[in-house]
Amino acid sequence: MPRKPRIYYEGALYHVMVRGNNGETVFEKEEEKEAYINIIKKYKKRYKFNIYAYCLMDNHAHLLIEVKEVPLSKIMQGIQQVFTQRYNKKYNRTGHIFQQRYKSILCQKEAYLFSLIKYIHYNPVKAKKTENLEYKWSSHNEYIKYQNDFIDIEYILSMLGTSKNKAIKEYKKQMQIEDQIKEEDYKTRDEEIEEIIEGTGKIKIKRITLEEVIKNAIEYYEIERKELESGKRVKRINNARKAIVILAKELTEESNKEMSKALGISESGISKIISRENVNDEIDEIRKRISLSICQA
Numbered sequence: 692m693p694r695k696p697r698i699y700y701e702g703a704l705y706h707v708m709v710r711g712n713n714g715e716t717v718f719e720k721e722e723e724k725e726a727y728i729n730i731i732k733k734y735k736k737r738y739k740f741n742i743y744a745y746c747l748m749d750n751h752a753h754l755l756i757e758v759k760e761v762p763l764s765k766i767m768q769g770i771q772q773v774f775t776q777r778y779n780k781k782y783n784r785t786g787h788i789f790q791q792r793y794k795s796i797l798c799q800k801e802a803y804l805f806s807l808i809k810y811i812h813y814n815p816v817k818a819k820k821t822e823n824l825e826y827k828w829s830s831h832n833e834y835i836k837y838q839n840d841f842i843d844i845e846y847i848l849s850m851l852g853t854s855k856n857k858a859i860k861e862y863k864k865q866m867q868i869e870d871q872i873k874e875e876d877y878k879t880r881d882e883e884i885e886e887i888i889e890g891t892g893k894i895k896i897k898r899i900t901l902e903e904v905i906k907n908a909i910e911y912y913e914i915e916r917k918e919l920e921s922g923k924r925v926k927r928i929n930n931a932r933k934a935i936v937i938l939a940k941e942l943t944e945e946s947n948k949e950m951s952k953a954l955g956i957s958e959s960g961i962s963k964i965i966s967r968e969n970v971n972d973e974i975d976e977i978r979k980r981i982s983l984s985i986c987q988a
Contacts, residue, residue: 699762699899704800706807706877707767709793710751717778717788719749724828727752727774732841734769741843744808746815746829753811757800764899767793768941786966796874803877806870808847810877813869824866834862901935901945901953904977908935911977920955932956934977936964 711717718724724747731754735742741757756763775788798807808830815826824831830842837855839845851865852858909916912931919932932954939945947961954961 699758699764701759702757702800703763704755704757704798704804705763706796706798706811707754707756707763707793708751708795709754709767709771710790712787712790714750715788716750718747718752718828721828723778726777727770728841730770730773733773734766735841737769738766740766741846742830742841743804743843743847744811744830745842746811746826748815748818748820748828753814755798755807755811762899762942763795764942767795796877798877803872805847805850805865806872807877809866809870810872812866831866835859899942901939901943901949904935904939904942905953907977908938919953922955933964936961938977940965 718727727747728745731742731745734740738761739759740761741759742754743757744753744755746753756766758766771789771793778788779785798804812824812826812829812831815821815829816824820826825835826832830844832838833840833842834844834848837844837848837859848855848858848862851861905916905919908931909919911934912927914928914931918925918928919935921928935954936950936956939950947958947965950956950961951958956964
């Protein structure tokens with residue numbers, strides 16, 4: 692059974708979790724944590740998303756991201772790919788360093804935004820990495836020092852006080868009260884998603900599917916759908932297949948098995964394309980087309 696496609700709409704809030712492959716350590720050294728943060732800053736400047744909280748542990752990270760015009764999948768694809776490339780080059784290694792799919796939970800912003808910030812900031816305390824919230828590699832420090840280096844602290848603090856000092860004082864007070872929330876509490880439920888879809892139209896939502904990726908790719912390469920499954924080893928068709936596999940892995944929830952059926956490629960062939968993925972100008976152009984269709988939906 693294929694996974695549900697990722698959901699995107701402007702203003703969507705996600706709790707994102709990335710983990711080292713097989714639970715392996717990725718951010719053990721401070722320089723790795725700093726490098727990951729710098730990459731997030733780079734993509735935040737490029738794609739204009741909001742980030743309300745983060746916490747970097749040794750083998751995983753939490754991010755609280757609100758997207759605007761660019762879908763989360765594109766944001767995370769850039770962050771993860773750049774960090775992996777630099778990490779592999781630095782340590783003279785190849786292959787994945789993160790679990791292939793990051794976890795993202797579409798969250799109820801109005802009801803749980805501040806609780807989610809607490810949840811993320813308490814992560815190192817629960818893991819016994821620190822005895823208090825002043826953990827070096829979380830956004831808690833930016834809130835208490837009012838340093839908005841790249842965390843959008845103003846929006847949160849403006850809800851807590853009319854002045855900077857009052858807001859920080861109230862933030863500290865509220866952070867001492869740990870919320871015992873669970874994933875099922877704060878994630879947006881299916882019926883709520885349907886309400887958004889059937890709503891006034893002020894929020895536009897789009898589920899990115901394999902079919903949409905295929906449609907944009909065959910239009911770009913000017914080929915017929917049936918040619919993808921023909922087994923022909925023509926450069927244009929091969930390039931289309933590769934682009935579809937890479938973008939489907941990045942933008943959709945489809946399994947290798949589903950892609951195999953749609954493209955007439957073995958599952959091992961799908962895996963090879965993913966492991967050797969090379970993002971070129973053609974793939975970037977198709978990605979732009981897909982992103983444009985999402986934003987105009």
